[in-house]
Amino acid sequence: MAGSNSRLEELRAQLAKIKSGQARGTLMNTSMIEGMIKALEKAEADIAKKATLTPALPVVEKKVEAKKEVERTRSPIRLCLFDLDDTLLRTSDLDAFRGVANLNNASRQYTTSLLAAYRGQPDRVIYTREHHAGLRQDHHEMQWGIFTRAPRHYAQTLLDEAYPGLHWDTVIAFEDVRNTKPHGDGIWAAMDACEIENVDHVALVGDEKIDIQAAYQGGCWSILDQTSWERPWESPRYWAIERVPDAVIDEPAKLSRVLAQPKGYWPELEYEIDKQAVLPGREHRFDSINHFFPRPDKSYAPITVLGRLFGEYEELRPRRRWHSLTDQILAHKDATAFPSGWVSALRNYLYRLGVMGDLLATVIPFKPGRPARLEALLGQVKQSHLAEPIRTGRTFSFAPGLLAFREGAVSSHGHHLTREERFANVGENLYVAQPDLAKGKRIVIIDDVATTGATLLWAHRYLLAAGARSVNCVSLTKAVSIG
Numbered sequence: 001m002a003g004s005n006s007r008l009e010e011l012r013a014q015l016a017k018i019k020s021g022q023a024r025g026t027l028m029n030t031s032m033i034e035g036m037i038k039a040l041e042k043a044e045a046d047i048a049k050k051a052t053l054t055p056a057l058p059v060v061e062k063k064v065e066a067k068k069e070v071e072r073t074r075s076p077i078r079l080c081l082f083d084l085d086d087t088l089l090r091t092s093d094l095d096a097f098r099g100v101a102n103l104n105n106a107s108r109q110y111t112t113s114l115l116a117a118y119r120g121q122p123d124r125v126i127y128t129r130e131h132h133a134g135l136r137q138d139h140h141e142m143q144w145g146i147f148t149r150a151p152r153h154y155a156q157t158l159l160d161e162a163y164p165g166l167h168w169d170t171v172i173a174f175e176d177v178r179n180t181k182p183h184g185d186g187i188w189a190a191m192d193a194c195e196i197e198n199v200d201h202v203a204l205v206g207d208e209k210i211d212i213q214a215a216y217q218g219g220c221w222s223i224l225d226q227t228s229w230e231r232p233w234e235s236p237r238y239w240a241i242e243r244v245p246d247a248v249i250d251e252p253a254k255l256s257r258v259l260a261q262p263k264g265y266w267p268e269l270e271y272e273i274d275k276q277a278v279l280p281g282r283e284h285r286f287d288s289i290n291h292f293f294p295r296p297d298k299s300y301a302p303i304t305v306l307g308r309l310f311g312e313y314e315e316l317r318p319r320r321r322w323h324s325l326t327d328q329i330l331a332h333k334d335a336t337a338f339p340s341g342w343v344s345a346l347r348n349y350l351y352r353l354g355v356m357g358d359l360l361a362t363v364i365p366f367k368p369g370r371p372a373r374l375e376a377l378l379g380q381v382k383q384s385h386l387a388e389p390i391r392t393g394r395t396f397s398f399a400p401g402l403l404a405f406r407e408g409a410v411s412s413h414g415h416h417l418t419r420e421e422r423f424a425n426v427g428e429n430l431y432v433a434q435p436d437l438a439k440g441k442r443i444v445i446i447d448d449v450a451t452t453g454a455t456l457l458w459a460h461r462y463l464l465a466a467g468a469r470s471v472n473c474v475s476l477t478k479a480v481s482i483g
Contacts, residue, residue, distance in 0.1 A: 075139065075260050077221060079169070079196045081187070083206035084148040084155055086228040088127050089162055094118065098150045103175060106153040114157055125162050126227050131252045132166060138256045143194045145170035147186040147204060147214070152176065169194050181210045182482075184218025184318065200322050203246075203259065209236060212243040216310070216480065219318025221262055226250045242289050244308050244478050268348055269307035269476055270325050273341035284348050289478065291453030294420055301460045301473055303450050306345050309477040316482060329448065329477055336376040342476065343380050347390050349474055350381075350444065354391035356470075357442055362402040364447040364455050365430075367409045374446060375400040402443075403459055404433040412454070422454040430458050432466045439467035450475035 085091045085098075097114045118124060136144070145168055148155050152173035159168070170193040177185040187202060196202060199219035204211060207225050215222035222245040229237055229250075241248075247258045247265035258265050264279025268286055271277045292300040309329050310320035320326055332338055353359055361381065363374035382398040390396050409429035412422045432438060445459050456473040463471045 077203045077259050078201040079143045079194050081145045081147045081204045083211050087207045087225055090124050102151050127252045135256055143169040145190050147172045149174055149180045182213035187218025187220050199318055209240040212245045216319045217315045221246045223247045267307045269345040272345045294423055301457055303453050303456050304474045305478040307477045308480050309449050311481050313482045338377050343384050346381050351391050354394040358395040360397045360441040361444045362399045365403045365405055367405050368407050402434050405429050419452045422452050426454045426458045432462050435466040438463050440469050442470045443468045444472045447475045449477050449479055451479040
């Protein structure tokens with residue numbers, strides 16, 4: 001488009017000279033001038049038509065020009081491991097056949113009873129042979145394996161029953177590792193068996209929190225498959241979501257695309273900061289996680305998280321080692337200027353909320369003696385909005401001083417406060433500094449790291465008490481621990 005516009009300017013300049021008589025003495029005759037006029041009019045008409053058919057997208061939908069199309073034609077994943085129970089097969093009723101008591105039990109009675117119980121229920125198979133055939137066709141260079149906490153004979157019996165003749169490059173069962181899930185030993189054993197050198201070339205697909213933990217401790221990609229989940233969800237389902245896996249799917253048919261472009265399914269901020277992450281038609285990913293006040297208070301509020309911060313635990317080092325956002329968060333802990341990807345991710349979130357009406361954005365304030373970091377970030381978002389509105393037809397206001405901390409507030413992380421101490425520290429020292437500004441407003445509060453959620457929960461409570469119409473909490477990251 002830029003090239004077309006420059007050519008039009010050239011034509012306009014030449015025509016202006018010709019019409020004004022400045023171009024006399026040139027070799028152009030009347031027919032040439034008419035031809036130029038027609039060419040100009042056609043070019044202008046074509047551009048106008050294209051503009052009406054292709055409305056400009058807001059900045060929240062744009063990626064850097066370097067990300068024109070999918071630049072990576074080959075997936076980084078070389079080995080895909082599946083959890084067995086309730087990921088490949090529905091087996092929640094077969095608990096009695098698993099466990100330590102059945103280790104090395106390959107008796108005829110055990111096998112007969114297991115198969116009878118398995119065959120007694122319909123719709124066992126989640127990933128059908130057709131699904132596996134499609135995956136192997138789409139990713140013909142990839143290796144495929146199983147990583148399960150179940151005994152080996154149990155796993156092999158069900159695999160042979162459900163997928164007769166289907167080859168697996170590796171099957172890692174309970175007996176094959178010193179430490180099974182949530183430890184990552186099974187990931188590394190599978191890598192050895194398949195001669196895979198790098199942990200970021202491996203993905204683990206599972207349905208539980210423990211699968212995500214194993215992937216993190218093993219250092220590989222984590223893909224949460226919710227196909228077997230039945231509503232209403234019980235607490236363990238939410239525990240899995242709280243771990244913020246690399247990708248979330250709800251049916252087997254979606255796995256192939258995730259394996260092809262796993263970065264495209266990352267949480268919003270992680271996607272925005274990665275220069276190689278591009279997925280045409282991608283849906284924005286904002287994970288909403290309920291955070292609760294300590295008991296006996298049963299109050300809670302949802303906090304939307306845009307990414308992950310892997311904690312300084314030895315067990316998480318393999319995953320933390322190749323996690324760019326963790327590095328960025330730590331590198332900017334005292335900064336007052338932030339990467340453009342942070343602004344883009346927040347714009348995307350505000351754009352989505354803007355469908356409900358006008359918004360007032362604020363931040364968790366700096367504590368005494370600390371730099372006004374998030375206030376500076378909010379300033380960058382404001383400048384971006386002034387340059388190009390986040391959403392047309394909506395008013396976005398920015399109030400960095402809406403909340404404040406009293407002098408007694410201390411750093412929760414720096415003072416190694418417990419969960420209860422964090423809530424007490426924030427509850428006693430955070431207050432609404434501009435209550436008149438909050439009344440009747442839809443407010444968005446931005447924080448950088450949500451651990452217990454104490455700061456956002458108290459801010460949420462205090463702003464509603466000050467008369468805010470609604471309060472939405474968003475954190476750049478969710479702190480990932482080993483618990």
